Amino acid sequence: MPTPDPQRFANEWVRAWNAHDIEAVLAHFHDDVVFTSPVAARVLPESAGVVRGKVALRHYWNTALKTLPDLRFEVVGVYQGCSTLAINYRNHRGELVNEVLTFDGDVVVEGHGTYLT
Structure with a gap:
């Protein structure tokens, strides 16, 4: 399956994140999305790093x-696969991060925040 236009999607994604506009980011996500991240495990320990559903x-x-008022991302690269985009970005701490997103049509059904260890 195809993905949305990679550059357009990444531009909208980073613009929404840098504006701290969570609703604009979520507009691209399916109601039943599954998202994993080690940050989620720290912020919401009960999640064990797995967040299920848009709510x-x-x-x-x-x-x-609320704990990251200076959060800002800079896209370094965007990579397209089959039904998948990987957005490589530098965060406000200067760390390189990848967001790997799997699509069903134009909406993200699965996402993974990945960090250097």
């Missing part, structure tokens, strides 16, 4: 943003 994802990201 829970909204809660996670809003909770995390």
Whole structure:
């Protein structure tokens, strides 16, 4: 399956994150999305790093943003696979991160935040 236009999607994604506009980010996610991240495990320990559903994802990201008022991303590269985009970005701490997103049509059904160890 195809993905949305990679550059357009990444531009909208980073613009929404840098504006701290969680609703604009979530507009691209399916109601039943599954998202994994080691940050989710820290912010919401009960999640064990797995966030299920858009409502829970909204809660996670809003909770995390309250502790990260200087959050800002810079896209380094965008990689396209089959039904998948990987957005490589530098965060506000200068760390390189990858967001790997799997699509069903134009919406993300699965996402993974991945970090250097």
